[in-house]
Amino acid sequence: MHKTVFVILILTCLFAGCNNSNQSAMNENNTDTSALNRKWWKEAIVYQIYPRSFKDNDGDGVGDLKGILSKLDYVKSLGIDVIWLNPIYSSPNGDNGYDISDYQNIMQQFGTMADFDALLKGMHDRGLKLVMDLVVNHSSDQHEWFKQSRSSRDNPYRNYYHWWPAEKGQPAHRYSFFDVNGEAWKYDSLTNAYYLHYFGDFQPDLNWENPKLREEIFNMMKFWFAKGVDGFRMDVIPFISKDTTFPPLPAEYNGDFIKYYAHGPHLHEYLQQMNKEALSKYDVMTVAEGIGLSTDDAHAIVDEDRHELNMLYHFEGVSLGYLPNQFKVPDPKGYDLLEFKNIYSKWDSVFENKGWGTIYLGNHDQPRMVTRWGNDSGEFRGLSSKMLTTFLMTMRATPYYYNGDELGMNNIKFDKIDDYRDVESLNMYKQIKDKGGDLQAFLNAQKISARDNSRTPFQWNNSSNAGFTTGKPWLKVNPNYKTVNVAAEEKDSNSCLNYFRKIVKLRKDNLVLVYGKYTLLDKENPQVYAYTRELNGKKILVLLNFSSKPATANINIDLTSSNLLIGNYASANNTTALRPYEAVVYELK
Numbered sequence: 011m012h013k014t015v016f017v018i019l020i021l022t023c024l025f026a027g028c029n030n031s032n033q034s035a036m037n038e039n040n041t042d043t044s045a046l047n048r049k050w051w052k053e054a055i056v057y058q059i060y061p062r063s064f065k066d067n068d069g070d071g072v073g074d075l076k077g078i079l080s081k082l083d084y085v086k087s088l089g090i091d092v093i094w095l096n097p098i099y100s101s102p103n104g105d106n107g108y109d110i111s112d113y114q115n116i117m118q119q120f121g122t123m124a125d126f127d128a129l130l131k132g133m134h135d136r137g138l139k140l141v142m143d144l145v146v147n148h149s150s151d152q153h154e155w156f157k158q159s160r161s162s163r164d165n166p167y168r169n170y171y172h173w174w175p176a177e178k179g180q181p182a183h184r185y186s187f188f189d190v191n192g193e194a195w196k197y198d199s200l201t202n203a204y205y206l207h208y209f210g211d212f213q214p215d216l217n218w219e220n221p222k223l224r225e226e227i228f229n230m231m232k233f234w235f236a237k238g239v240d241g242f243r244m245d246v247i248p249f250i251s252k253d254t255t256f257p258p259l260p261a262e263y264n265g266d267f268i269k270y271y272a273h274g275p276h277l278h279e280y281l282q283q284m285n286k287e288a289l290s291k292y293d294v295m296t297v298a299e300g301i302g303l304s305t306d307d308a309h310a311i312v313d314e315d316r317h318e319l320n321m322l323y324h325f326e327g328v329s330l331g332y333l334p335n336q337f338k339v340p341d342p343k344g345y346d347l348l349e350f351k352n353i354y355s356k357w358d359s360v361f362e363n364k365g366w367g368t369i370y371l372g373n374h375d376q377p378r379m380v381t382r383w384g385n386d387s388g389e390f391r392g393l394s395s396k397m398l399t400t401f402l403m404t405m406r407a408t409p410y411y412y413n414g415d416e417l418g419m420n421n422i423k424f425d426k427i428d429d430y431r432d433v434e435s436l437n438m439y440k441q442i443k444d445k446g447g448d449l450q451a452f453l454n455a456q457k458i459s460a461r462d463n464s465r466t467p468f469q470w471n472n473s474s475n476a477g478f479t480t481g482k483p484w485l486k487v488n489p490n491y492k493t494v495n496v497a498a499e500e501k502d503s504n505s506c507l508n509y510f511r512k513i514v515k516l517r518k519d520n521l522v523l524v525y526g527k528y529t530l531l532d533k534e535n536p537q538v539y540a541y542t543r544e545l546n547g548k549k550i551l552v553l554l555n556f557s558s559k560p561a562t563a564n565i566n567i568d569l570t571s572s573n574l575l576i577g578n579y580a581s582a583n584n585t586t587a588l589r590p591y592e593a594v595v596y597e598l599k
């Protein structure tokens with residue numbers, strides 16, 4: 011570059027304050043980053059699309075692949091890199107696609123394989139990658155394998171599933187997530203045997219101890235990789251290996267059946283085999299739904315040297331703020347920010363030298379992020395939503411961002427059980443009813459924690475059904491769609507949507523936000539989450555007020571000459587005093 015041009019550029023940058031309109035000057039790709047072990051999936055931002063609720067193209071009230079295709083320009087405009095699609099395979103939909111009846115076909119309601127091919131092409135043409143959901147702990151009871159398996163004891167598919175012959179007596183108790191009686195063994199009179207289902211009785215568990223089954227799964231994965239799919243999110247993958255003697259739950263697990271399920275005897279052996287047979291042959295990313303895993307287990311799954319998976323997402327963060335030993339009942343005191351900071355700081359440190367983390371606050375199994383972690387009252391919905399987005403986009407981990415959170419969508423909070431569609435809520439209601447429990451208390455808790463809160467149709471505009479469908483939506487639309495929708499937010503430079511785009515760009519332009527060292531500041535502050543990120547001499551400060559009251563970060567840093575990179579209020583004052591739910595990101599000088 012000519013010397014004078016260079017000087018002019020530097021001066022322009024100085025006078026403009028190097029704010030977010032000038033991010034290219036922040037780009038660190040010129041610095042030596044060889045020590046970072048860079049990978050595309052570490053630098054990616056993953057955007058999760060819940061296909062059932064994103065966009066309905068054919069008017070049947072259910073989202074579909076053509077609908078997603080029609081909205082790819084919108085998705086691209088967000089600046090994200092990877093799309094994770096919840097299951098789109100053939101399924102009777104007992105659990106919205108998490109009960110698969112054919113792994114190599116598309117759910118009729120969602121379209122055809124030709125629609126899938128067109129969608130994948132549409133994504134790749136726009137430089138977007140696709141991560142599919144791999145649901146292989148269990149299949150649907152309508153899968154041909156299960157139909158064969160249950161037909162007779164000597165059927166070749168018999169040990170594709172876990173059967174317990176009734177003449178051996180009652181099998182030792184196993185808990186089920188979605189069973190009305192909480193019982194994971196179901197008796198089948200056809201062959202006088204019980205089969206295992208950790209989830210609904212329509213979701214029998216596959217028998218991974220059978221090498222033939224594993225081979226089928228790896229071949230199926232290769233089928234999708236050959237099509238060009240860029241990775242898998244692996245549903246309850248820690249549960250796949252089981253002690254097939256099925257002893258009574260060992261005492262050491264002391265009622266924590268999820269942890270027991272996640273520590274089967276051959277889990278790592280099977281993941282290594284999966285890596286060798288399928289994953290290692292392609293440049294793909296993998297992320298485990300890390301249910302039941304603690305920080306102690308994390309490296310066993312995601313250390314590169316072990317050749318298993320790339321990332322996992324833990325449940326410690328999203329479990330915070332619920333009363334112990336109760337089914338997702340929010341603590342009336344809310345959650346404790348000190349604990350929140352501890353959890354996310356601890357998980358950062360796990361991957362400080364090796365492995366790689368993820369960060370998320372919402373998904374299709376969680377309520378809406380702004381309701382659960384922010385404040386969805388009129389005054390603070392937008393501000394607190396942007397604050398949480400700032401957190402997600404400035405941590406040292408790959409962000410998994412759930413569709414609709416970029417609009418600040420919040421919980422619908424149904425009053426009646428009839429409005430719910432989720433098997434989890436419906437079965438839990440039946441369970442409580444059968445036991446004569448407090449149904450009103452259950453409904454109140456569900457307003458905060460139910461999964462259907464995040465599954466309501468995506469809000470495109472203020473026409474009927476929020477522009478999601480011309481038919482009757484499968485789940486009610488949140489009435490706030492009149493104001494909270496893409497069309498309205500496109501026009502408002504201050505909207506959650508435009509804030510999301512800006513901060514996505516900020517992360518993409520600043521390697522320090524991806525790889526930089528994370529240091530927690532002002533640890534004991536009950537209102538403020540403050541931290542720095544540092545890389546190659548560049549230092550970023552993030553201040554987040556998680557409360558509805560003004561707060562001060564006690565950090566002893568003079569901010570007067572720092573550059574504001576982004577903030578969720580119209581202007582920032584370069585001080586450590588923060589307004590309600592204020593989020594600011596500074597480059598420190």
Ligand code: ISL
Nearest residue numbers: 105108145187209245246301375434461
């Ligand atoms: O959603 C949950 C709590 O409300 C979790 O316990 C959830 O059941 C667990 O995380 C497993 O989730 C995955 O597998 C389920 C499916 O229903 C979920 O949607 C999926 O993400 C069974 O396949």
